[in-house]
Amino acid sequence: MPELPEVETIRIGLQRLLPGKQVKAVWYDWPKSFPNSNQDVEKFLIGAKIVLVARRGKALLIELDTKYTLVIHLKMTGQLIYVQQTARKPKVESQKSKAGHIAPNHKVRPEVVSEVERFGAGHPNGSLIGKLPDKSTRLIFDLGDSKLFFNDQRKFGWVRLLPTVEVPNIDFFKTIGPEPLSADFSAADFHERLNKRSRTNIKAALLDQKVIAGIGNIYADESLWAAEIHPAATVGTISVQKLDRLYEEIRAVLQLSIEKGGSTDKNYVDAEGKKGSYLKFANVFRRNGQPCPRCGTTIIKTRVAGRGTHTCPNCQKL
DNA sequence: CACTTGACCTGTCCGC
DNA sequence: TGCGGACAGGTCAAGT
Numbered sequence: 001m002p003e004l005p006e007v008e009t010i011r012i013g014l015q016r017l018l019p020g021k022q023v024k025a026v027w028y029d030w031p032k033s034f035p036n037s038n039q040d041v042e043k044f045l046i047g048a049k050i051v052l053v054a055r056r057g058k059a060l061l062i063e064l065d066t067k068y069t070l071v072i073h074l075k076m077t078g079q080l081i082y083v084q085q086t087a088r089k090p091k092v093e094s095q096k097s098k099a100g101h102i103a104p105n106h107k108v109r110p111e112v113v114s115e116v117e118r119f120g121a122g123h124p125n126g127s128l129i130g131k132l133p134d135k136s137t138r139l140i141f142d143l144g145d146s147k148l149f150f151n152d153q154r155k156f157g158w159v160r161l162l163p164t165v166e167v168p169n170i171d172f173f174k175t176i177g178p179e180p181l182s183a184d185f186s187a188a189d190f191h192e193r194l195n196k197r198s199r200t201n202i203k204a205a206l207l208d209q210k211v212i213a214g215i216g217n218i219y220a221d222e223s224l225w226a227a228e229i230h231p232a233a234t235v236g237t238i239s240v241q242k243l244d245r246l247y248e249e250i251r252a253v254l255q256l257s258i259e260k261g262g263s264t265d266k267n268y269v270d271a272e273g274k275k276g277s278y279l280k281f282a283n284v285f286r287r288n289g290q291p292c293p294r295c296g297t298t299i300i301k302t303r304v305a306g307r308g309t310h311t312c313p314n315c316q317k318l
Numbered sequence: 319c320a321c322t323t324g325a326c327c328t329g330t331c332c333g334c
Numbered sequence: 335t336g337c338g339g340a341c342a343g344g345t346c347a348a349g350t
Contacts, residue, residue: 001345032326058344075344077328136328154327156344170343200321209345217343265343267331284345306323308341 002074004180004214005060005246006255006268007274010080013271015053017082018062018148022049025142033138033152036161045161046067057176057213061167069164070152073172078157081131081149153267177212180250185212187247194243198236204305205235206250215250218285220261221310223250225284230316231304254283283308 002010028034036045048064052141055061060080062070072080132149133140139150139159150159160170167173177193178185193212197205207221215223224231226249229242238246239312262268262276265286269275279286283293288301292312301307 006343073344075326076342152327153329154325154342197320204321207344219343263343268343307343 002078002262002268003058003219005219005254005269006262007055007060007074007214008109008258009062009270009276010074011055012054014060014062014082014148014307017052017146017271018050018143020049021143021146022047023064023141026139027142028139029139030155032157033150033157034159040068040161045070056173056179057209058216059172060104063164067164068161069167069168069172070073071160071162071170071172073158074152075156075158076152077136077156079136079150079151079267079269080271081132081151081269081273082146082271083149084146099142103141108177112190151208161286164210175210177208180212180214181254186307187244189223190247191243194235198234198276200235201232202229202235202238202246203231203307203309205304207307210309212250214254217283217307217309218265219250219253219257223253225310225312226253226314229316230318231309233318286310 020280024047026041026045044064045068048066048068050062051065052063053060054063058073060070060072060074062072064070072078074080094314107222109244115144132147134151136151137149138152138155138157141148141150150157162170178189190212193201193210194205197211198206202224203220206215206223208219220230223246227246230236257263257276257278260276260278260281261270261274263278263282263285264275265279284299287299288310290299291297292299292315295312295314297312297314299312301308302311
C-alpha cells in the first residue's frame with residue numbers, strides 16, 4: 001500500500017506527535033509482525049523515550065533514547081495510527097481465533113479503550129477507521145497518555161527493534177537506492193543506476209528499490225504517464241531526453257502527493273487516521289475506461305512487470 | 319549475474 | 335447465496 005508519499009505523510013504526523021513520549025508497554029499477537037526477543041523488548045523498548053521519527057524509502061524509523069530504533073515497514077496494508085486516550089468505559093470484546101492462526105505467544109486481545117473517529121470528523125478527507133484495536137491490529141505501543149496502533153490486514157508488514165547502528169546493515173537498507181526527493185539525487189545518478197537494468201522494462205526498474213527508493217505501483221504509473229513513456233519500454237531503448245523528463249516527473253509527482261497527504265485506495269490512512277486525497281489528482285492510476293487528461297484517448301489497464309498497469313495508449317507508445 | 323515467478327496473508331469482487 | 339478464482343498499493347527467496 002504505502003509508497004514514499006504515504007510513508008512521508010505518516011512520518012510528518014508522527015514526528016509532530018511522538019518525540020518525548022515514553023513507551024510504557026507493548027502488546028502484540030503476531031510474531032512475524034514483531035520478531036524481537038522479549039529480552040530486548042524489556043531492556044531497550046519498555047521505558048525508552050522516543051527521540052525522532054525518520055524515513056528511508058518506504059520504511060519508517062522511530063529512534064529511541066536507548067540507542068535502539070524501531071524499523072517499520074507497512075508493506076501493502078499496514079497502518080500506524082496514533083490515538084490520544086480518552087476516559088471511556090472499557091468494553092469487553094469477544095475473542096475468536098481461527099485455527100492455524102494462533103501464535104505461540106498469542107495474548108488475549110486487549111479491551112477496546114480507544115476510538116479514532118473524532119480525528120476524522122470534520123476533516124475534508126474523512127476517516128477510514130473506527131474503534132481500535134480492531135481485528136487487523138498486530139501491535140500496540142502504550143505511551144501512557146496515548147497509544148500507537150500498528151494495524152496490518154494482510155500481515156506482510158513488520159516492526160523490528162534494532163540497535164540504531166545496525167539499521168543501515170539490514171538487508172532492506174544495505175542495497176537501497178537514493179531518495180528521489182533528496183537534493184543529492186541528480187538526473188545523472190538516475191541514468192547511471194538505470195543503465196544497470198538496461199535490458200529490463202522501465203516499470204520493473206522503477207519498482208526496484210535498488211534503483212531508486214520509495215516508488216511503488218501508483219507513482220510508477222503516474223510518472224511514466226507524465227513523461228509519456230510506455231511502462232513496457234526496455235530501459236536501454238529510451239532516449240536520454242525522455243529519461244531526464246522522467247526524473248523530473250517522478251520528483252513532481254511524489255512532491256504533489258505529499259502535499260495531498262498521499263493516496264488512499266483502500267487501507268491507507270495517516271498517523272491520525274485520515275485519508276490522503278492524491279488519487280483525485282491522479283491521471284491514470286485506477287482510471288482505466290476514462291479519457292486521458294492530455295489527449296482524451298481511453299486509458300487502459302494491462303499487466304507489466306507482473307503488476308496492474310495503467311496507460312494512455314496514445315501518449316505512451318512502445 | 320540479470321531477470322522473472324511464487325510466496326507471504328486476508329479480504330473483496332466477479333462470474334458461474 | 336455459495337464457491338472458485340483473480341486481484342490488491344511490497345518485498346524476498348527461489349527458480350530459469
